[in-house]
Structures are given as structure tokens and as C-alpha cells.
Amino acid sequence: MQFSFRMPVAVQILLCIAKFDGVFKTTSTFLASSVNINPVIIRNTLGQLKAAGLVKVAAGVGGAKLTKEPKDITLKEVFQAVEEDEDLFHIQDNPNPQCPVGRNIHRLLGSRLSLVKEHMLSDFADITLAELLDDIEKSE
């Protein structure tokens, strides 16, 4: 069980937009060739990032730009842009209400697992695009 590759793809898109800003026009086809994935998936993902206010996309002429500085974009925003806001775990819908365990399981696990997810999001909030870009520069 693992998350889909939407978030990693979104991160790669944003890094490419930042890195090639002013050098290449970052069209969906251009971005697709970095990720090695179908351009339609890039366009859909860009749509989600646009809806989240992280990028501007030039319809018609093509290309995308960040709306903020890389230091102000965190993986938390990216994650929330491309993943649904739902519980980390699926808890069985209809446990037996006559069983003391069954009738309490949602309450028991719900809050504790929500907390785990919040921790995960705050971990993501500590990772910025700028940090990743720096890391790339260093390795060149």
C-alpha cells in the first residue's frame, strides 16, 4: 500500500518550472520528457497545482510559472494539491454495535490516526522547493 506517484510527479514538475524558468518554455510536453510520462498526466497535474494557486499556466501560448518563490512552496501544499483530503486509513464502515470493541473502534482509532496524518503533513511542511533546488545545484 503506497501513495500514487502524483505527489512526486508534481514536485518534479515544480522543480523543472523553477529550474528552467526563462531558459525553456515549460510546456506539458517538455515537462513530460523530464518525468518520462504522458503529457496529459502533466496537464492534469498542472491543473491541480493551478487550482491550488501554486502555478499559472498560459493556455494557448503554453508554459507554466510559479506564483511564489520556491522557498515559500512546501511539500505540504503540493501534497494537498494533488491528494484528496481524507483519512489515512479506511476503517470498516459497519462494525457490530453490540460488540464493545466494534462500537468503539472508530472513536478509538479516528483521532489517533488523524494525529498521525497531521504529523505527516507537518513533516511535509518542513520541506521546501528551494531546499530541493539547492540540493540539485550542489550535485551538478
Place this chain on the structure above:
Amino acid sequence: MQFSFRMPVAVQILLCIAKFDGVFKTTSTFLASSVNINPVIIRNTLGQLKAAGLVKVAAGVGGAKLTKEPKDITLKEVFQAVEEDEDLFHIQDNPNPQCPVGRNIHRLLGSRLSLVKEHMLSDFADITLAELLDDIEKSE
């Protein structure tokens, strides 16, 4: 995107075994009626918990028992018993090696996301079965 209900089901199974120990024989059918799920899923999950050393199952005669005290069983063990040990996110396999972003994306995200997963596991390690059982008692 969310984890399957395997972990919540496993937790419910373990709680029932602990709670009804000595009172009812905790067969797969009995446990299935608490979770309201097919008994085969219970048997498969019990098999995973047994492989992880958390329970003993009496083949033939039926019923399951914990091998440790509830205070010594954490959700981390349960999670690892029923979920595969894999990365939290799926990163695209063949990014473009000619792109500075593409050829670094695995290195960039790999270690950072592993850390996030480790944090998640250590959150799970802080939740014990005993704590959940206490919580049930209080609400009775």
C-alpha cells in the same frame, strides 16, 4: 489515496482477543461478527499477525491468544505485520537522465520521504493495545 482497512481490522481483532480472553473462544467467525467482515479475511489477517509473532492460533480446535501483554503490543508492530515494507510514495521509475531534475529526483525525495515514513512508524509505536483497551473500559 489511503491505506486499506487491514491495519484497523487487525487492531480490532487484537482488541477482541484481549477483551474476550477466557470469556469467549475467539474464532474467526466470532471475530468476523465484531468487525462485520468475511471470516476468511479474519483468518488471513490472523495468519499475518501469527507470522509477526503477535498471536497464537489454535488450528483445529479454534481460537486465538495474544503472545504478549497488551501494553507490549504497539500499532507499529501491527502495521508492519499487515502492510508491506515499502516506500510511502511511488516515484516514477525512469525519469529522464539528461534532465538535472529527472536524474536527481529519486535521491532528492527518497531519503526525505523515508524519514517521513519513519516518523509515522514511531507515532504508531507510541500507541499500545493497552491504551486502547483502557479507553474502551472508560466508555463502558
Place this chain on the structure above:
DNA sequence: TCTCATTGTAAATAATGGTATTACAATGAG
């Protein structure tokens, strides 16, 4: 205004994985 590369989006398809269910041999206490 026309052109044309590009975006936005729908639709069809394939692949994957989780969940549900049936079936039955193996188990082991009584």
C-alpha cells in the same frame, strides 16, 4: 483575421490491488 502550437478535458482502455465469497483439505481436542 488566420495560423498553429498548446492547453483543457473527456472518453476509452488496461492494469493493479483491495475486498468478498466459495470451496475444501488439514488440524487436533474430545
Place this chain on the structure above:
DNA sequence: CTCATTGTAATACCATTATTTACAATGAGA
């Protein structure tokens, strides 16, 4: 030996992800 139960394989169904084709809408530049 009996019988309820476990262990496990096989199958089917469904939801979601990922892939791909197709095409109307966009909008800068000629």
C-alpha cells in the same frame, strides 16, 4: 472417529490508478 475450525487456493467483483487517443478552446504572433 467426529466435527468445528483453521489454512489456503481460486475466483470474481469493484474501485482506483495509469495510459492513451482525440478534439475543442485558447491566445500570441504573423
